[in-house]
Amino acid sequence: MRLGISAPGNRLKDVNFDAMMPRDPFADDPNDPASFITDDDPIDQVEPLSDVERLHVEQDLKLVMEFKSVLGPRGFEGIFFMCDDCEELHYYEWDIMAANMRATLNGDMSPVHEPSIQPRVEAYVPWDYCLGYLDGLEAR
Ligand SMILES: [Zn+2]
Structure with a gap:
């Protein structure tokens, strides 16, 4: 190497x-x-991903698809998070999130700063909320 x-x-x-x-x-x-x-x-x-970064993105992509299948039917449309660059909240639908991650895996620049247009903010949840939600389901 x-x-x-x-x-x-x-x-x-x-x-x-x-x-x-x-x-x-x-x-x-x-x-x-x-x-x-x-x-x-x-x-x-485009900077290539390290093996570790690639693994993380693949895991995140799997999680997003799980979040979508579990939370989507419950009325949640995607993720929001505080962007360190813009210092603004960004809202991403599940599919946009997944598309960004696939683009990253393919070595394409992902349009990270292209939030959904006029998102229904009440339908978006933080990443950690989704993780907790999945954990809660598995604990039952
Ligand atoms: Zn941003």
């Missing part, structure tokens, strides 16, 4: 996921197409 981080734009091709990924077919090829991607290419702007 080498983490040869030189400049932020170079991270994507410098991080080696050999523990997780199939072998890069171009690994020994001096004509590796990736070497022709310039730092201006948008694909280089």
Whole structure:
């Protein structure tokens, strides 16, 4: 595992996921197409997830789908949380939340600061509330 981080734009091709990924077919090829991607290419702007981060997002995605199946029928539409960047509450429907997480797993930029338009705020709950709700169901 080498983490040869030189400049932020170079991270994507410098991080080696050999523990997780199939072998890069171009690994020994001096004509590796990736070497022709310039730092201006948008694909280089997304920082790759570490294995641990990826695991967390996959777990969160599973939880969101559980929350949706359990809380959705009870009238809850999604999650809200305080955004550290905007210092505002953000409201996300279950599906938007899940789509953001899938985008993150795919290495796409997720539109984190794109809240639902005019959410019914009373139908949104904090993440921890959902976790507690699931725990309560399992305890019965
Ligand atoms: Zn924000």
